[in-house]
Amino acid sequence: MTISLAAVPVLASWREPETVATRGTVLVVPGRGEHAGVYERFGRRISADGYRVWAVADPTTDPARTEHQVRALLESEPDSHTGPHPRVLVGSDAGALFAAGLAADLPGVAGLVLAGLTLGSSAVPEDEITARTACPVHQARLRDDNGVRHGALDTPPPAGWIARADPARVRVPVLGLHGQADTIAPLDDVRRWYSGLDDAELVTVSDGRHDALNDATHRSAAAVLVLFLERLRVGVPTLTHREVL
Numbered sequence: 001m002t003i004s005l006a007a008v009p010v011l012a013s014w015r016e017p018e019t020v021a022t023r024g025t026v027l028v029v030p031g032r033g034e035h036a037g038v039y040e041r042f043g044r045r046i047s048a049d050g051y052r053v054w055a056v057a058d059p060t061t062d063p064a065r066t067e068h069q070v071r072a073l074l075e076s077e078p079d080s081h082t083g084p085h086p087r088v089l090v091g092s093d094a095g096a097l098f099a100a101g102l103a104a105d106l107p108g109v110a111g112l113v114l115a116g117l118t119l120g121s122s123a124v125p126e127d128e129i130t131a132r133t134a135c136p137v138h139q140a141r142l143r144d145d146n147g148v149r150h151g152a153l154d155t156p157p158p159a160g161w162i163a164r165a166d167p168a169r170v171r172v173p174v175l176g177l178h179g180q181a182d183t184i185a186p187l188d189d190v191r192r193w194y195s196g197l198d199d200a201e202l203v204t205v206s207d208g209r210h211d212a213l214n215d216a217t218h219r220s221a222a223a224v225l226v227l228f229l230e231r232l233r234v235g236v237p238t239l240t241h242r243e244v245l
Helices: 036-048 063-075 094-105 128-132 137-145 159-165 188-194 218-234
Strands: 013-016 024-029 053-057 087-092 111-115 174-179 200-205 242-244
Touching: 013 036, 013 159, 024 036, 024 063, 024 094, 036 053, 036 137, 036 218, 063 087, 063 094, 087 094, 087 218, 094 111, 094 159, 111 218, 128 137, 174 188, 174 218, 188 200, 200 218
Parallel strands: 024 053, 024 087, 087 111, 111 174, 174 200, 200 242
Antiparallel strands: 013 053
C-alpha cells in the first residue's frame, strides 16, 4: 500500500497476508538516488514472512524529512496500521549510514540491517546501474524509473553522518550485508567499521555488487535478513564479528 499519492512515493508500505500473524516491523531507508518504491520487491518478500514493511524517503534529498518519518513510525503505538515490535531499521548505501546514526540516537530500534554500507567517497563506474546490481530485473527497473536520480552516487554522504554513526555509539544488534565485488563501497573499507561494533554479523556475498538487497542474490539476502529478524524476536544474540565468505 502506497501512502503518498505522488508519482514517486516518499513513504510506502507492504502488509503481510491476512492469514499470517504480524511478527515485527521493518523500516527501510533507501540509498542515494533511490526512493521508497524501489524496494517494492523486497517489501513484498519480507512482508510475506509476516513482517510489516515501511520504506521512507532518500535521506540525501531531505534528511530532516526522513528522520521525521522514521521517528513517527518508531514512536507510534503498535496497532493494525503501523505494525508491532520489534522494529528494525534496514538501510542501503548512504541510507545504511544514516540508519546507523538514527539507531545510535533513537529509542525503539531493536536491530539494524546495513546493506552496501557507504562510509565516504569512492569512484563510481561510468555504468552506474550495472555497478549497483547484477539482477537484470532490477537493472531494468532502475533504467525505466524516472524517479531514480542517476548520478547521485557521485555525491559522498555528509561527514556529519559518519560521525553520528560511530560504531561505539551503536548499541543494538547489527547485520551487515555486503557484496564482495562492490566497487561503489569496497568491502575492505567497511570491515574496520563493523569490527568496532559490540554485536555484529557481517555477511558477504560472493560476486555481489552494491545493492545487496536488490542484487542477483536478493532471495538469499532476504532469507539471511529474515533469520536475523527471527533471532531478534526470540532474544538470541547475533554471532559477534562473524564473516561468511
